[in-house]
Amino acid sequence: MLFRSYEAPVKDMMFVLDQLIGLDDLNKLKDCEGINNEFVESVLTSAAEIGSEVIAPTNVDGDRYGVSLKNGVVEVPPGYQEAYDKYIQGGWNGLGFKPEFGGQGLPATIAIPVNEIIMAANFSWSHLALLSQAAMRAMEIHANDELKNLYLPKMVSGKFSGTMVLTESQAGSDLAALNTTAEPEEQHYKITGQKIFITWGDHELTDNIIHMVLARLPDAPEGVKGISLFLVPKYLVNADGSLGKRNSVEAVSLEHKLGIHGCATCVMNYDAAEGYLVGQPNQGLACMFTMMNDARIGVGNESVAIAERSYQQALAYAKDRIQGTTHDGGKRVSIIHHPDVRRMLLTMKSQIEVMRAMVFSTEIGRAHV
Numbered sequence: 001m002l003f004r005s006y007e008a009p010v011k012d013m014m015f016v017l018d019q020l021i022g023l024d025d026l027n028k029l030k031d032c033e034g035i036n037n038e039f040v041e042s043v044l045t046s047a048a049e050i051g052s053e054v055i056a057p058t059n060v061d062g063d064r065y066g067v068s069l070k071n072g073v074v075e076v077p078p079g080y081q082e083a084y085d086k087y088i089q090g091g092w093n094g095l096g097f098k099p100e101f102g103g104q105g106l107p108a109t110i111a112i113p114v115n116e117i118i119m120a121a122n123f124s125w126s127h128l129a130l131l132s133q134a135a136m137r138a139m140e141i142h143a144n145d146e147l148k149n150l151y152l153p154k155m156v157s158g159k160f161s162g163t164m165v166l167t168e169s170q171a172g173s174d175l176a177a178l179n180t181t182a183e184p185e186e187q188h189y190k191i192t193g194q195k196i197f198i199t200w201g202d203h204e205l206t207d208n209i210i211h212m213v214l215a216r217l218p219d220a221p222e223g224v225k226g227i228s229l230f231l232v233p234k235y236l237v238n239a240d241g242s243l244g245k246r247n248s249v250e251a252v253s254l255e256h257k258l259g260i261h262g263c264a265t266c267v268m269n270y271d272a273a274e275g276y277l278v279g280q281p282n283q284g285l286a287c288m289f290t291m292m293n294d295a296r297i298g299v300g301n302e303s304v305a306i307a308e309r310s311y312q313q314a315l316a317y318a319k320d321r322i323q324g325t326t327h328d329g330g331k332r333v334s335i336i337h338h339p340d341v342r343r344m345l346l347t348m349k350s351q352i353e354v355m356r357a358m359v360f361s362t363e364i365g366r367a368h369v
Contacts, residue, residue, distance in 0.1 A: 006056040006121055006309060008048030013113040014041055016357050021032045025201040027352055043106075047114045050090060052274060055083050062262025067203075069254050074202045074264045081127060084205050088158030092118075093129060097136060101152040112301060112363045116356070119305035120150055124262030128161055128200045130145035135162025135212050135355065142279040142287040143231070151210060151239055161206040165213040165268065166293050167197045175214065176223040181217040182230055191215050191232050193251075201266030202234070204253035208243060209234040210292065211268070211276060213282050221282065229284035230275035248273045261292065284337075300359045307355060311348045318345060332361040 014037070017023055021035055058079040065077040084103040087093065096111035097103025115133075119126040134156050139148060154160040182194025191213055195201075202209065211232040220226030236244035248271040255265040277286040318336040325332050335341045 006052055006312060007060075008044070008051050008117045008120070009308060009363065010023065010041065010044045010048050012353065012356065013116070013360075016353070016360050017109065017113070020107075020357050021361055023109070023229070026107070026364070027029055028112045035107060041108055043110050044117070045093065046090075050087060050092065050130055051117040051121040052238050055118060055125060058125055058262075059122040062122055063280045066263040067254060067264040068260030069251060070308070072250060073204065073243055074251055074266070076203055076205060076264070079263050080262070081102075081205055082121075083125065084128065084158070087129065087258045089116075093132065093158035094156040096133075097140065097152075097156045100290070101140075102156045106364050112297075112360055115298065116301050116308070116359075118304045119302050120309045122262070123306065123309075124260040124300070127260075127263050128203070128205065129158075129291055130134075130162075130298055131161040131164055131199050131295075132158075134164055135210060138212060138229070138290045139231070139278065139289055141158050141290050142229070147231060147276060147278065150213045150239075151231065152235075154208070154237075154241070155210060158204060160208040160210050160233075161200065162210045163198055163201055163212060164288070164295065165211050166288065167195060168193065169196055177229060178214060178216065180213065180278075182213040182217050182228060183272075184217070189215075189217075189230060189269045189277065191275040193270050195268045195270070197255060198266045198268045200264050201268045203264050204236075208237070209220050211249065211270075212278070212288070213270065214288060215275075217281055224285050226282055226345060227284040229278040229287040230269065230280050231278050232273050232275040236274060245318070249322055289317050297359065297363050300355075300362070304352065304359055307348070307352045311345070312347065315345055 004024065017040060018037055023040065026035060028055060034290060058077065059080055061331065068075050091104060094103035095106050095114060096108060106242055115130060118129060132155060136148045139152055140363045150158065155162055160245055166175065168180065169179060180191065182189040182191050204337040204342050213230045213232045216226055217228055232249060234249050236247055238244050250269055252269045253267045257265060318341055319334050321334055322337045324338065325337045326337065
């Protein structure tokens with residue numbers, strides 16, 4: 001009863017996009033030319049198939065078995081690898097990224113509802129894809145051409161994944177207390193420190209993991225004005241794109257959480273790991289805000305996804321649960337026949353529609369400013 005199947009609400013999404021936001025108006029925006037109802041609906045229908053038929057079935061085992069760290073290797077629940085492989089084979093990872101890096105170049109109009117589907121299908125699993133997208137966005141905007149050309153095509157394809165690495169035991173919301181260091185060495189930096197609460201900080205689902213790490217240079221000013229952003233790969237990457245030796249990056253433990261057991265939330269250790277500056281020295285927080293702003297709208301979208309999945313669970317339960325009789329004392333009925341239960345379900349549904357409209361319109365507006 002706890003794990004009902006998930007059906008992506010494509011019609012509800014299309015109502016928001018077409019009737020509330022207006023696809024005709026979106027066509028006038030940059031990069032949205034030719035985006036019509038038929039095209040958007042076909043993409044969302046395809047996303048619904050992979051969400052409902054490929055990713056959602058992994059949700060039960062993801063929660064039941066969770067992730068584990070054995071002999072330095074993060075093991076994932078059954079079905080995760082197969083679901084991820086099908087996800088990247090369909091090109092979903094690069095939906096909103098530039099074709100020059102292997103992406104499809106589609107607008108936020110399409111990317112935001114697709115992400116809702118993925119998150120509702122398996123919330124734990126989805127963080128692997130969504131944190132990678134945030135890392136790619138930061139690289140696309142702030143990294144130099146050499147780093148973009150070497151890393152972005154593999155990240156956009158899904159062969160490499162990405163992380164957002166900020167938090168330390170003494171530096172959570174207060175990043176001014178950050179202690180991780182970056183020592184210059186020839187054409188790169190040596191990154192040393194420990195980070196906590198790193199979502200999908202380690203795993204074997206992709207060939208490589210690209211950590212976007214906040215650290216301090218030796219001559220950095222105090223506080224947040226002295227933070228820089230570095231790209232630190234799990235495996236070093238050669239000039240021809242092939243993988244080199246293992247970098248000195250490892251997951252030393254997994255965080256114990258009340259929920260999302262199928263998501264590897266790691267304590268990461270960087271022991272003079274080789275890293276590369278992204279953006280300008282001491283401007284790391286500004287660069288990281290590109291990722292954080294991506295993540296913030298993502299959290300709003302997560303809320304819609306979780307609410308939608310919860311509503312679907314509640315609706316199914318209300319149809320199954322036999323309790324009481326009809327108003328005239330006749331046959332026993334399921335609780336969905338009771339007016340107050342219907343009122344609660346309709347309240348849930350209406351609130352989800354408002355939430356979805358707010359998230360979609362905010363992201364589309366942000367992406368096309």
